[in-house]
Amino acid sequence: MFGRKGNYPYAVARVRGKKRMLLKGEDYSKMMVMELPEISRFLGETNYQKEMAELGGRFEGVDLIEHATYRNMARNFRSVLDFTNGELHDMLAAYLTRWDHWNVKVILRGKSFGADMESIREDLVPAGNLSEEYLNSLCSMEMGDELFAELSRKLNAPLPPSAVEAYKQFGKLTSIEDYLDKLYYERLLDAIGTNTKPKRLFRAFIQREIDIINLETILMLKEEKAPPEVILNYFIEGGLQIDRKMATNLANAEDRKALAAELVKLDFYEEIKEALESEEKPLRNVMDALRLYQIRKTETLSYLYPLSVIPVFDYMFHKKLEVDNIRIIARGKVSGLDTDTLKRLLVI
């Protein structure tokens, strides 16, 4: 699928420049002691200036920050896609379809909870192949067969009747969401060849991501005391280290000790060990540790393989992290959280 080499030196230099412009730790510290209007003003003086100015007339407070940060992120990702070419562009385009799936999930979730169109649009990130106009047209559709048929047509994959039925009968979207996740990774892995080093790196990167998602799902469902067969339903094939056998062992683990005995086989066990053993909110700590591991690993790989797709992912991860952190601070301020709690919630 992927032909021609791609403009790695140019693209990597640009994303490194973009990464340098992201907010630093001290910026978050400043924002944590600010009030919401001050945060908006502060963001208006950073890279978010354009979006804050554009949306300033339509929204205010936390809504303005949320809209502006997502719009800025979508624009940045699209601009990265625009200035790359060759196989680099193709790899990024394939990777960014995740935002199409994200947007579809946001729309379905919003519609099933009866949210209004405006609040659904708030969480959309049109950074994938589906345009903002198309997503808006999906938002205006009624939840039901018409929307499902349109999604099946656009994604070129019919939604499984059992998943649609599960929604109709119990109002549960989990099967459809799970199907979308699996479809994304299945198509992505199918599309990536192994004949060049950049493609092999990209493949390993995606497979590592699948491992992390699988582990998060298993831990989350175990926390909710889901039976092993239910946990395994959500297993995504194609990971680097966690295969179905290991997933079965993890799903069947009786206690934390048995879980740790299985997890010790993973090369990133040391990264999550401490969080796993912590008494207070171990799941949240493990999730944060996994996320940090993924970011740090990508950062290291981006220096080891400077002329590859990895530095671009490194930038994208950091950008997403920045947006998440800003949103956490903004939401936290509205909810009246103190600085210490906010600090704990941020991933820096």
Add this chain to the structure above:
Amino acid sequence: MDTGLIAIAAGLAVGLTGLASGWAEKDIGSAAVGAMIEDDSLFGKGLILTVLPETIVIFGLVLGIMLMGQM
């Protein structure tokens, strides 16, 4: 005969080093332009890094001149 070979050698020294410089500058130049788009204060650094491989062709040129001196 010798004069002809020396002239070919001088030509190769300049020509091949020129190609090598161009090959090296291609990636550095595009990376420098990329970096400058995001931060125009990098213009000076970018320019210096881009012309560094130029030394290769200068060596080739010096060698070429020295060879021509043997003719």
